[in-house]
Amino acid sequence: MPNYAECHRDLDSYISARVPVICMRTIEQQRALRLVRTAATHARRGNMPFWIYTRATGLRDLRTNAPLMDDRSLTGAMEYAAGQFTARPNATLVLVEPDDLDADTPLTRHIAELARLADTNMGSIILITDSPVWSGLQRLGMSLQLEPPDADEMYATLSAFLDDHRGHIPIAWGEQDIRRASEFLVGVTEGEAINLMATVAAKGSVDEGDVLVLAQSKDRIFNDLTGLQKVPLKAADYAVGGLSNLRDWLRRRGRLLQADLRATDLRPPRGVLLVGVPGCGKSLSAKAIAAQWQLPLYRLDMGSIHGKYLGESEGRFREALETADRVAPCVLWIDEIEKGLAGAGDGTGVPQRIIGQFLFWLQESQSRSFVVATANDVRSLPPELLRKGRFDELFFVDLPDAQDREEIIGIYYRRYLKADPDPEQLARLVDLSEGFAGSDIEAALHDVGAEVYLGGGTENLRPAFVLDTFANTVPLSRNNPEQIEEIRAWGRERAVPAGRFTATTAQGPAAPARRIVFLDD
Ligand SMILES: Nc1ncnc2c1ncn2[C@@H]1O[C@H](COP(=O)(O)OP(=O)(O)OP(=O)(O)O)[C@@H](O)[C@H]1O
Ligand SMILES: [Mg+2]
Numbered sequence: 001m002p003n004y005a006e007c008h009r010d011l012d013s014y015i016s017a018r019v020p021v022i023c024m025r026t027i028e029q030q031r032a033l034r035l036v037r038t039a040a041t042h043a044r045r046g047n048m049p050f051w052i053y054t055r056a057t058g059l060r061d062l063r064t065n066a067p068l069m070d071d072r073s074l075t076g077a078m079e080y081a082a083g084q085f086t087a088r089p090n091a092t093l094v095l096v097e098p099d100d101l102d103a104d105t106p107l108t109r110h111i112a113e114l115a116r117l118a119d120t121n122m123g124s125i126i127l128i129t130d131s132p133v134w135s136g137l138q139r140l141g142m143s144l145q146l147e148p149p150d151a152d153e154m155y156a157t158l159s160a161f162l163d164d165h166r167g168h169i170p171i172a173w174g175e176q177d178i179r180r181a182s183e184f185l186v187g188v189t190e191g192e193a194i195n196l197m198a199t200v201a202a203k204g205s206v207d208e209g210d211v212l213v214l215a216q217s218k219d220r221i222f223n224d225l226t227g228l229q230k231v232p233l234k235a236a237d238y239a240v241g242g243l244s245n246l247r248d249w250l251r252r253r254g255r256l257l258q259a260d261l262r263a264t265d266l267r268p269p270r271g272v273l274l275v276g277v278p279g280c281g282k283s284l285s286a287k288a289i290a291a292q293w294q295l296p297l298y299r300l301d302m303g304s305i306h307g308k309y310l311g312e313s314e315g316r317f318r319e320a321l322e323t324a325d326r327v328a329p330c331v332l333w334i335d336e337i338e339k340g341l342a343g344a345g346d347g348t349g350v351p352q353r354i355i356g357q358f359l360f361w362l363q364e365s366q367s368r369s370f371v372v373a374t375a376n377d378v379r380s381l382p383p384e385l386l387r388k389g390r391f392d393e394l395f396f397v398d399l400p401d402a403q404d405r406e407e408i409i410g411i412y413y414r415r416y417l418k419a420d421p422d423p424e425q426l427a428r429l430v431d432l433s434e435g436f437a438g439s440d441i442e443a444a445l446h447d448v449g450a451e452v453y454l455g456g457g458t459e460n461l462r463p464a465f466v467l468d469t470f471a472n473t474v475p476l477s478r479n480n481p482e483q484i485e486e487i488r489a490w491g492r493e494r495a496v497p498a499g500r501f502t503a504t505t506a507q508g509p510a511a512p513a514r515r516i517v518f519l520d521d
Pocket of ligand 1: 276279280281282283285376408411438440442
């Protein structure tokens with residue numbers, strides 16, 4: 001049952017049961033009030049008084065909206081209610097967002113006292129609030145939580161909005177488009193959804209492409225997010241060379257991420273773990289995926305998760321994941337995941353609990369947040385994370401082979417020198433860059449680009465200068481060959497290559513994707 005219908009049912013029975021305090025936790029005041037109004041206007045409740053107090057409007061009759069007193073203070077309203085509770089049975093006072101409900105204060109004690117008084121004459125107090133309620137008050141009654149709309153409710157809201165505008169503006173959306181838009185909007189409030197939809201419609205039409213526009217503009221309503229950092233994207237900057245296997249996989253999965261899967265038992269893709277040699281395009285791929293799928297990119301900094309106090313790290317991590325659910329659809333980039341999860345045996349139990357939280361979320365979250373986790377030091381990754389069914393795939397990003405280097409050289413030659421390399425020179429650069437990571441190639445061509453700029457343009461560029469720069473570059477892999485070899489040995493054996501399958505892997509019957517198999521699997 002959708003949460004709204006559930007709240008409706010519960011509120012109705014609490015009102016009928018004359019529960020003295022009903023706490024409604026929600027960030028959507030208007031929606032909560034609609035529920036209360038529906039309950040109050042129920043035919044059988046005609047002779048039950050309902051009053052509502054808000055700071056802006058003072059105390060009013062909930063049904064007629066007629067003011068009941070001139071004094072707009074909360075204390076005044078509570079005094080009025082106290083008099084009425086003793087004089088009339090079955091009265092209900094609705095308090096909207098009273099301040100400081102979460103602690104034992106004179107106000108919360110006053111409300112509790114009023115509730116006890118109401119209880120003697122079948123009276124009741126409904127509290128609508130977005131903050132927790134002091135336990136002393138909560139224990140006098142029942143609580144319910146009104147969540148933002150789910151996809152079905154969102155569908156109803158959007159359909160109603162569009163029906164309202166049909167005939168006034170051209171609307172190209174069919175049922176499927178409304179469905180997709182509703183799924184994208186899960187996590188925002190009803191009011192926010194209407195604002196977003198209205199902004200789209202304000203240009204004078206609702207077009208097919210607006211489904212994606214809506215998904216993208218959704219994240220503009222979230223600022224100051226806990227634990228997540230929004231990464232600005234500039235599509236032109238994320239050309240990735242090589243990694244063709246990963247790119248093919250992503251192309252296919254991208255369609256699944258956008259599809260309406262309700263009629264199937266499939267779930268949207270969860271994410272990939274990219275492990276491998278430094279400087280070969282793991283972080284770049286995270287940005288490229290978000291840019292290609294036109295989804296906002298959020299970075300979860302594992303380093304900033306760790307706090308000094310007991311339980312702090314877990315709390316921050318949970319908040320970050322909840323935020324990711326709210327901003328979805330998005331790409332959630334967890335860079336250097338091993339840094340946050342390493343040290344499982346450190347005695348504090350913190351990494352272990354964080355790993356547990358993360359695995360639970362990976363399995364249970366229904367949101368369309370696609371995780372791109374990257375790691376260098378694979379040996380410190382907890383084995384649970386690598387087990388089948390956690391990430392959709394584990395890719396190994398290796399040093400680029402000759403064909404990949406050719407692509408990467410092409411990308412940066414054009415970017416920094418504004419020209420294509422001639423084929424003969426390209427072939428020599430490919431040879432010279434044997435053992436280079438993508439970042440080495442990028443850095444070398446950046447140096448050349450800077451010299452060209454200082455030297456007055458490409459006309460003055462000697463081809464030998466480019467070759468010399470490459471020849472004089474000491475690639476990262478040569479600085480620390482043992483470490484690189486270890487990473488490569490690990491990845492080749494256990495993960496799916498992100499680059500194209502090499503001759504040996506492509507021969508014979510298609511090899512099943514390689515996965516780690518643990519003894520207890
Ligand atoms: N395959 C590639 N295609 C194009 N550019 C690349 C590629 N690999 C690396 N680069 C260039 O090198 C830079 C660094 O790459 P990136 O940050 O993605 O490496 P990484 O694999 O995340 O490394 P690390 O493990 O050190 O974090 C990129 O910003 C890009 O300029
Ligand atoms: Mg990186």
